[in-house]
Amino acid sequence: MSSFHIGKSTQNLASQNEFWLFRKLTGLQSVALLIALVLIGLLVVPVGKVIFVAFQDPSTGAATLQNFADFFATPLFRESFWNSFYVSAMSVVFATIIALPLAYITTRFHFSGSILIQSLGFIPLIMPPFVGAVAMQLIFGRNGTVNLLLREKFGFSVPFMEGLNGVILVQSIHYFPFILINLSASLRNIDRSMEEAAQNLGSHGIRLFRRIVFPLAMPGYIAGAALVFIKVFDDLGAPLLLNVNNMLAPQAFLRISSIGISDPMGYVISCILVLFSILSLWASFLVMRGKDYSTIQKGGGGIGKRTLKTGEKVLAYSVVALILLVVLSPHIGLLLLSFGTIWSFAPLPDAYTLQNYITMWEGSKTFILNTILYAGIAASLDVIIGTAIAYIVIRTGIFGRQWLDYLATGALAVPGVVLGIGYLRTFHGVDVPFTGESLASWWVIIALALMIRRLPYALRACTAALQQVSITLEECAESIGATKRRTIQKIVVPLMTGGILAGFVTSFATAAVELSATIMLVASNSDAPLAYGIYLFMQTPSGRGAGAALGIVAVVVVAIGTVASQLIIERDKKINSSNDIV
């Protein structure tokens, strides 16, 4: 063969190769670009707009700090600010009081109810806090079950639900699982040898816990606590339903909904909410940085478990039972309310009926159908975008790919109220093509807001799923002759199915009960989703029964979603782990 031939064939291959490279890059690059545009349009611009308006003089449009000065000069806002802070901090304290014993008892001791407790601990998360709020009034309120009984038997009552107390109680019961989950995981991830080494050097008892065990579990606790703080700080639904309006999120909502989208105070409050979100996420990042204490090693086990003595056992079971009773009270209350006829000034409803469910079904078919539509669109888009971002970030070298991840995850730091206000302000002047409707009041915008709100969670699920897929599985397909596109289609996506499905179900279930962004964007009752329907029902005493029935529907939807996504993840893990070669 002559050298001429060699040279020629090389050249041909090189040019063919360039062609392929070019096509491959533009394909994935254009997907990346499209996602970037969506994130900018639906997240960056609206949030930027909110921040911009907060620093703008409402009449002249000039840059100013006057709005912030006005905010802090108004006693109501100063009080709201302080109240939000106080409620968030106290919720963290109470959530810790609930979570710490549960986490400690189930991870440190042989305790037969451990699995039950760990699963029951998740239950509060599957109920939107505003749904539980009304039921809590009926159980812990001034004339609720507990206080009626206390007054009857002992002649005193406890103001569990008075004003801010009510918000703190509702929120800590709802959000403590974040601390429970993170703290339990940290405790379990401490290798036995860590503790044994300390015992070997003479440490034991409380001192061992204080010096070794708790510090090692600290990052998990901080992560959970920061999450609780920020969720409570941002939450709109619970204070609104408990009629506690002197907090930041309700103030933002009330200013915008009663005075209008030109009032600057709503934007100032939004800025403060975003700032606190970022601060607490940043704080937990700082604490976590370089402290991956997950120390389980090969041949090691989790932290040593001790058998309880009889007396200790009784104590432990009583503590756990009491906590679980409190934690499950909103569910019990809601269930009673949904089946009750009239429940007022009595420890329990007067009689039981199915009427509420019939009323609910007749009055809320639209809500339920809307919810399925909105949450379905949101969750589908979430997993499509989530999968694309995960693939682009993990498997390609596209310039700026990390920013897609940062942007999508950044939605975590944007409270629903803020996103809602941002959409109203950004899109109110934009018309939907053909219908002439304003984009801000078009139902699709609700679905898009839900999509942005749930994207961070879907993205995490998709990223985790992709990380499970060993890159050699892809390389092997390529070396056998499959192109990038075919490899993604035949190998990557099928292997990610479990994770993608789990992400879809979680996004769907939580989007179905989201209230804070939707309450700002619902233009008419016919466009309203389930969460808004519950809110409407709960506004009148006569609608509470039906509202509770709808609440039960919401809880069941989220519960089924949570269980389904857990099952999918478990099944996936099993397939993947049995495929591991040891």
Added chain:
Amino acid sequence: MKKDGITIKNVHLSFGSTEVLKGINLEIQPGEFFAFLGPSGSGKSTLLRAIAGFGPIPTGEIFIGERNIVGLDPWLRNVGMVFQSYALWPHMTVRDNIGFGLRERKFATSNIQQKTNEVLELVNLSHLADRMPNQLSGGQQQRIALARTLVVEPDVLLLDEPLSNLDASLRVQMRRELLLLQRKLGLTTIFVTHDQEEANTTCDRMAVLENGIIQQVGSPQELYDNPTNLFVAKFLGTANILTGSIETNGRNTRFVTTTGETLNLPTAAQSGTQLVLRPQNIEIQKTSGKGTLKARVIHREFLGSQIRYLVNAAGTELVVDHSHTPDGVWFENGTNIHLRPNTSGATVL
């Protein structure tokens, strides 16, 4: 099957600012069973992956037959690679795994069926066609991974530490099977390993890599007997190194160590300052003689067929192997002995 050689010309490759391959030049003959041998981090796997088209694009040229494949996408290379972890797709049956490459090449269904059956027969696993990968043992997974690669009739076969996930006895059996299969197909094959025994027992020739550079290329025996540098000498088996210089006195060539001992060299000597002696090429004697070295035993290990002594001699520590027989002699620690190096098997570097 058509045979292609592999020619690698001046290949450099970097991960960021770290240069991992520093000018690789290599010629692999058509049909040859070739091994890349080296410690971890030597660049052997990186070089193999560069041939398959994974990792950063290297500079230089890599020819398979007459095609330069540098920069070509992996799926356009027709290079068969068997991965260390086997990389069987867990969501497909054995049959689907094997048929995948053929489907990508748009073979007719009946043809795919037939070729899959043939290759399953080749690896003796026809009865497992409808299993899922996680129902197979390690050795079976290995053979399926091999079958999946062979069925697309690649121009060359790349094996990335294919035996490292198998237990010891299976490893010995699989390497024999691999060799038989390679001989039967006559496929140009590169085998990456850090285990010299694996390389020695399978390959025709091998390249020893260290620090991104090929240290030496040759048959296992050549490399063992005539290493061209200290790294190769030490990496392939145990090597005793004596430092000194060569002195030529008429027709006699001698190696004089820095501590003054002299050793006769049989061949007309080359230059060099280091004498490489294998442990089995040193005899132990109780009494001194002509050309012996004085030594003292400092440590002893019983290896079964041999007793390995660590001794102090010529100002350094030497390893000496002594055949073990049931009625053989043992030398206790601290015993003074005499060594007779067999310099006909020695190399001066």
